[in-house]
Amino acid sequence: xxxxxxxxxxxxxxxxxxxxxxxxxxxxxxxxxxxxxxxxxxxxxxxxxxxxxxxxxxxxxxxxxxxxxxxxxxxxxxxxxxxxxxxxxxxxxxxxxxxxxxxxxxxxxxxxxxxxxxxxxxxxxxxxxxxxxxxxxxxxxxxxxxxxxxxxxxxxxxxxxxxxxxxxxxxxxxxxxxxxxxxxxxxxxxxxxxxxxxxxxxxxxxxxxxxxxxxxxxxxxxxxxxxxxxxxxxxxxxxxxxxxxxxxxxxxxxxxxxxxxxxxxxxxxxxxxxxxxxxxxxxxxxxxxxxxxxxxxxxxxxxxxxxxxxxxxxxxxxxxxxxxxxxxxxx
Amino acid sequence: xxxxxxxxxxxxxxxxxxxxxxxxxxxxxxxxxxxxxxxxxxxxxxxxxxxxxxxxxxxxxxxxxxxxxxxxxxxxxxxxxxxxxxxxxxxxxxxxxxxxxxxxxxxxxxxxxxxxxxxxxxxxxxxxxxxxxxxxxxxxxxxxxxxxxxxxxxxxxxxxxxxxxxxxxxxxxxxxxxxxxxxxxxxxxxxxxxxxxxxxxxxxxxxxxxxxxxxxxxxxxxxxxxxxxxxxxxxxxxxxxxxxxxxxxxxxxxxxxxxxxxxxxxxxxxxxxxxxxxxxxxxxxxxxxxxxxxxxxxxxxxxxxxxxxxxxxxxxxxxxxxxxxxxxxxx
DNA sequence: CTGAAAGCGCTTACAG
DNA sequence: CTGAAAGCGCTTACAG
Numbered sequence: 001x002x003x004x005x006x007x008x009x010x011x012x013x014x015x016x017x018x019x020x021x022x023x024x025x026x027x028x029x030x031x032x033x034x035x036x037x038x039x040x041x042x043x044x045x046x047x048x049x050x051x052x053x054x055x056x057x058x059x060x061x062x063x064x065x066x067x068x069x070x071x072x073x074x075x076x077x078x079x080x081x082x083x084x085x086x087x088x089x090x091x092x093x094x095x096x097x098x099x100x101x102x103x104x105x106x107x108x109x110x111x112x113x114x115x116x117x118x119x120x121x122x123x124x125x126x127x128x129x130x131x132x133x134x135x136x137x138x139x140x141x142x143x144x145x146x147x148x149x150x151x152x153x154x155x156x157x158x159x160x161x162x163x164x165x166x167x168x169x170x171x172x173x174x175x176x177x178x179x180x181x182x183x184x185x186x187x188x189x190x191x192x193x194x195x196x197x198x199x200x201x202x203x204x205x206x207x208x209x210x211x212x213x214x215x216x217x218x219x220x221x222x223x224x225x226x227x228x229x230x231x232x233x234x235x236x237x238x239x240x241x242x243x244x245x246x247x248x249x250x251x252x253x254x255x256x257x258x259x260x261x262x263x264x265x266x267x268x269x270x271x272x273x274x275x276x277x278x279x280x281x282x283x284x285x286x287x288x289x290x291x292x293x294x295x296x297x298x299x300x301x302x303x304x305x306x307x308x309x310x311x312x313x314x315x316x317x318x319x320x321x322x323x324x325x326x327x328x329x330x331x
Numbered sequence: 332x333x334x335x336x337x338x339x340x341x342x343x344x345x346x347x348x349x350x351x352x353x354x355x356x357x358x359x360x361x362x363x364x365x366x367x368x369x370x371x372x373x374x375x376x377x378x379x380x381x382x383x384x385x386x387x388x389x390x391x392x393x394x395x396x397x398x399x400x401x402x403x404x405x406x407x408x409x410x411x412x413x414x415x416x417x418x419x420x421x422x423x424x425x426x427x428x429x430x431x432x433x434x435x436x437x438x439x440x441x442x443x444x445x446x447x448x449x450x451x452x453x454x455x456x457x458x459x460x461x462x463x464x465x466x467x468x469x470x471x472x473x474x475x476x477x478x479x480x481x482x483x484x485x486x487x488x489x490x491x492x493x494x495x496x497x498x499x500x501x502x503x504x505x506x507x508x509x510x511x512x513x514x515x516x517x518x519x520x521x522x523x524x525x526x527x528x529x530x531x532x533x534x535x536x537x538x539x540x541x542x543x544x545x546x547x548x549x550x551x552x553x554x555x556x557x558x559x560x561x562x563x564x565x566x567x568x569x570x571x572x573x574x575x576x577x578x579x580x581x582x583x584x585x586x587x588x589x590x591x592x593x594x595x596x597x598x599x600x601x602x603x604x605x606x607x608x609x610x611x612x613x614x615x616x617x618x619x620x621x622x623x624x625x626x627x628x629x630x631x632x633x634x635x636x637x638x639x640x641x642x643x644x645x646x647x648x649x650x651x652x653x654x655x656x657x658x659x660x661x662x
Numbered sequence: 663c664t665g666a667a668a669g670c671g672c673t674t675a676c677a678g
Numbered sequence: 679c680t681g682a683a684a685g686c687g688c689t690t691a692c693a694g
Contacts, residue, residue: 114380379688385688
């Protein structure tokens with residue numbers, strides 16, 4: 001492979017001049033520029049950016065830690081990140097961590113070993129987790145309250161409370177929950193929102209109708225099997241992801257129940273399929289792409305040496321009412 | 332940040348010895364090793380892998396070109412790639428190209444500029460597209476017949492033909508198609524399979540019931556609007572992706588049609604939600620994870636200097652029959 | 663087992 | 679506008 005030295009030899013100019021012709025053409029005479037370009041063309045020269053990065057101590061790469069790449073909410077968020085990164089000349093290294101601490105720290109070490117300039121964490125912060133090394137530029141996207149570094153997210157507690165209040169307003173008083181893993185911060189915050197809504201309506205919290213899932217289709221389906229055992233059955237189900245809502249509806253249908261006629265179901269995220277499911281899902285729309293864009297802007301700002309004034313950017317969510325909810329049946 | 336020179340100074344050993352203690356501990360005396368490790372610990376030293384890569388002219392990074400990261404089939408394929416890559420110590424740089432030629436060539440240039448060792452292309456090869464530079468190590472995954480470089484895929488023609496024959500065997504004789512973009516190779520191959528199946532049954536091809544989509548939910552929904560205009564309506568629909576099948580079913584239901592009672596619908600890929608939709612989708616299961624694993628193995632083999640014997644790996648698919656298909660109604 | 667030295671491919675302050 | 683030279687942080691053949 002041709003190197004800058006070959007171009008220098010071919011053009012009869014020093015490597016310094018060749019380097020300038022490439023990076024700062026205005027510093028070089030037209031004549032030299034021409035000769036350099038001819039040599040580059042002839043030799044099919046491509047600069048070794050790995051060398052350049054090393055020399056400049058800058059990688060123009062950011063890493064994104066994704067708990068699960070097959071989750072459409074994350075996919076959308078990532079497109080937002082990529083748009084901004086690409087526009088600013090950064091590459092995005094995607095780390096599919098699958099909730100494995102080992103894999104996650106491998107990706108973090110990309111930053112520590114200077115193969116990347118910073119990272120965006122998509123997993124909500126976990127209080128037990130060690131703080132990220134403060135010398136590492138990091139932003140949390142789509143996470144929760146209490147993240148101890150820069151973050152971009154919606155207000156999960158409020159959003160959850162809003163959906164549940166909506167169900168209450170339809171007349172439901174017995175509202176079940178299919179949550180994510182119980183130690184996941186999203187589960188915790190959204191459950192808190194649920195409790196707040198119940199409390200404001202003077203309804204007692206009953207953990208018999210709270211079932212733990214893991215945000216997946218399967219876990220929603222499975223949760224319904226548990227719920228069908230309880231004596232005093234809910235007339236509505238608040239699911240903490242659209243996937244779980246879909247799984248749950250599938251399970252309910254298999255038990256011969258109609259949604260929303262027999263039981264209302266709500267999701268969370270508003271992934272594409274939410275609108276195409278039957279019934280179309282009532283859900284909370286997170287501004288996934290915007291969260292990604294904002295997080296990327298924030299990180300690039302930090303990488304470029306600025307200190308963002310705001311620690312937390314809270315973006316607006318939206319309650320989308322579709323077909324999966326209605327007033328409870330009169331008995 | 333501490334460099335190897337700092338560790339050398341701290342430990343009182345040469346940088347050569349420090350380097351060896353890190354990369355080849357067995358070449359160094361126990362005593363030296365101990366002193367180096369103490370110094371590393373004390374200084375919180377992390378080797379600059381960007382420098383190391385440059386020095387070794389190896390990046391241990393592969394890039395994966397994904398047409399659309401929000402497509403679950405790709406997401407699964409990518410997990411297969413990542414598993415193998417991680418196990419072998421490679422990083423995966425994900426390039427979400429969104430079918431943009433510009434973005435794609437930016438990612439390819441990562442390999443040309445030696446920031447990555449090779450690439451896996453997830454977009455099916457397009458005959459008009461320039462051949463990849465033969466000096467670049469590249470593998471196509473999940474693509475189509477006629478890819479001019481190494482590839483791992485299913486036999487799309489045969490798989491499509493098999494689904495259509497299945498519909499024929501149920502008694503359907505008027506089978507519509509919702510295809511991907513008509514210049515996409517997957518669309519071309521699967522349409523060919525469709526034609527073969529019709530031909531073997533002595534049924535004439537009628538392009539009035541072939542509608543072009545783009546593999547998305549929305550395009551499936553939209554295609555149904557077109558199909559509802561034709562005089563002689565199909566009793567079954569062969570959709571070239573699960574997303575389009577779901578979109579189509581949603582559209583049919585809105586027109587008051589029952590699936591499969593009034594019309595049968597088949598998908599392609601078998602993404603997770605296929606089994607949770609109502610009705611659950613009859614579809615072709617592509618071994619997405621396996622395709623990814625095999626493609627990664629192939630690429631790493633090439634990067635490490637071997638020449639794979641086989642140019643094309645054809646993996647088995649599976650026809651999954653669920654609830655979205657049945658015999659046509661007697662009229 | 664250890665160290666001095668060359669070199670990977672670039673960029674850039676310095677001198678002219 | 680141009681070139682010689684130093685240096686980014688490592689690895690490794692060579693000599694001892």
